[in-house]
Amino acid sequence: MAKHRRQTTSATKRGLTAASAVIAGATLVAPTAANAAEVRVPNSAFAADVPGVENIPGLANVPGIEAWVPSLAGKATPNANVNAAIQAAKANAGLNAIPGFNQWIAGVEAKYAGAPAQYRGAAQAAAPAPVQPQGQRILEIAKSKIGSPYVYGAAGPNAFDCSGFTSWVYAQAGKSIPRTSGAQAAAGQRVAISDLQPGDIVVYYSGASHVGIYAGNGQIIDALNSGTPVGYRPLNLMPIHSAVRF
Template sequence: MAQHRRQISSAKRNIAAASAVIAGATLLAPGTANAAEVRIPNSPVSVQVPGIENVPGIAAIPGIDMWIPSLSGQDSDGDVAAAIAAVKAIPGATSVPGFSAFIADVESRYAPAATQYSATAAAPIEEVAPAIQEPSAGQKIVDIARSKIGSPYVYGAAGPSAFDCSGFTSWVHAQAGKSIPRTSQAQASAGQPVALSDIQPGDVVVYYGGASHVAVYAGNGTIIDALNSGIPVGERPLDMMPIHSVVRF
């Protein structure tokens, strides 16, 4: 675990360096009164994006306040699909690592399904209700993991209110009806190996050469994990740490 903490410290320094580069680029641009800070959740990396805070109904986008802290507590009424389309059209919104993946994931889960119609020559057009699809086993795991975002990291904890990294992945799988090993190394060995190119939501991503950290793949290039002491459970970019392997249970 000491090795894991040293590796996390290195990852934090790398994030801080990336933040400094982005901050430097921001300082070179002309000041904009309506710019809002878009920040990678649970990290110091952020970008000032002009105009994004003024998108009508932006506070209605689920989870947007994790990326734009200034929206926290604002009225969440609004057209989610229209707000997402407006955010995607803003120059600079895609420059924050992981933000485009977050928007794409929300759009796939919350954008209204297109109305379907059927017609015959002898009958008027009738509206057909869209089929209701049950979420996949992997998506259930992701939904359970998201429900614990913000929970504190505690070494040796395995839920339900605090977690370490492998305690989090094992607890999430248990809630989905899957019993998996408790430690990160055992999870890396017991799961079915999956190529990174075939990764799916719900898979366990193993990090570092010693398989000392694990996370739940959330889709669209992001993971959900219990990262380290002082950092709560959160959604982060898939490639923010060296990937050891991917396994599926």
């Protein structure tokens, strides 16, 4: 298990204050300002408050958006126009000024180009991958914990760290796996990323320090880090170490 925490220091806060001057046109404001939402660069200390983000219709349905805008986690709605939400996000000056956001949203747009404008979340953006009965059971259990808080060292049932989440989910499906991310990476049967099936465990970083459960359609469900609840993330959000099946 690995400790994933957002590093927020006085120096970082001062840096973000300075950064707000660079993000011209976004009119970044204090967290108490109406309609402002915190936008953060995943796996970094950079965060800024951007007005109007939570008012973009359908933005919560964009796959992986909760990694950038944590407050949108769990707010996806049926029949959202995700393509329109992507275009609105690309046109938002504040979002455009967040480091790396333009490249990320362009990647999401490219992946889902040609998909119907109206669909129920990411699950309908592409045809589902073949699912083994056990994999489907594991995935359904993982989905039932979306929105649960990340707590370092926690292994359920109400809070989790990354490997605590995967081991708890597998236990509910009747399968005992190692507790830590490194042990899970070593114990499972290696599978190619191209052969991933829902329910497989995806291992991240060179030290196998993070794990998530593959959900199909290029997404995982994981317990990412402090302040970020269990939720969907893009498969390639972090450097992939390996993938295993139990």
